[in-house]
Amino acid sequence: KAGVTQTPRYLIKTRGQQVTLSCSPISGHRSVSWYQQTPGQGLQFLFEYFSETQRNKGNFPGRFSGRQFSNSRSEMNVSTLELGDSALYLCASSLPGATNEKLFFGSGTQLSVL
C-alpha cells in the first residue's frame, strides 16, 4: 500500500506570493490533516478534513486554507506569504471515522519564503 504522498518536496517563494501544497492520503483513508512544523514550536495543527468537510481548525490566520476532494486528496493554500511561513508542512491521513486512530504522515513540503 502506498504511503501518504506530498508534493512538491521543496518550494521557494517570495513574500506576498501564494502557494498550494498537495497531499494524497493512503488509499481508503478519508481523514486528512495538516500540520506546520517550525523549530521550537513542534507540530502546530492547521486543519483537518473528513469526507470533503473541514472538521477541525487550528489557530492560524485566514491566509491558510485547505480543501479536500471526493477522492480524499487534499490541498493546502497559503496566500500573501510572510517570512514566518517558512516551515515544514506535513500532511497526515487516518482511517475513516476513527477517533483514536494513529496518523500516517507524508514526508512533508519544505517551504522557504524569501
Next chain:
Amino acid sequence: DQQVKQNSPSLSVQEGRISILNCDYTNSMFDYFLWYKKYPAEGPTFLISISSIKDKNEDGRFTVFLNKSAKHLSLHIVPSQPGDSAVYFCAAIDSGTYKYIFGTGTRLKVLA
C-alpha cells in the same frame, strides 16, 4: 496556549541505558495519548499509544506510562539504541472533537 508540553527540548543517553521522555498536558478532555518518532527529512511515525483508562502500555523496548491525576505521561525506552536517536513527539486526542494536539518534541540522542 500549549495544551501539550514537552519541557525537555533535548536528551542524551548512553547506549544500553534507559531513555525517559516526559510530556504534560492541561486539557482533562484528552482521552487518548500517542508517541511519534521523527527522523530528519521524514514525516513522524507512530510508536506507541495509551488510552486514558489505562496507566501503562508496553510494546517491546517501549513503555508508555500515564498518570491522569498529574496529567503527565512518559515514554521509557529500554535498552536505548543509537537508531533511537530522533525527535519524539507526544500527542493527545480529544475524542469528542477529534482534535489531535502535538507537543513541541524532544530530541533524543543515544550515544554509542
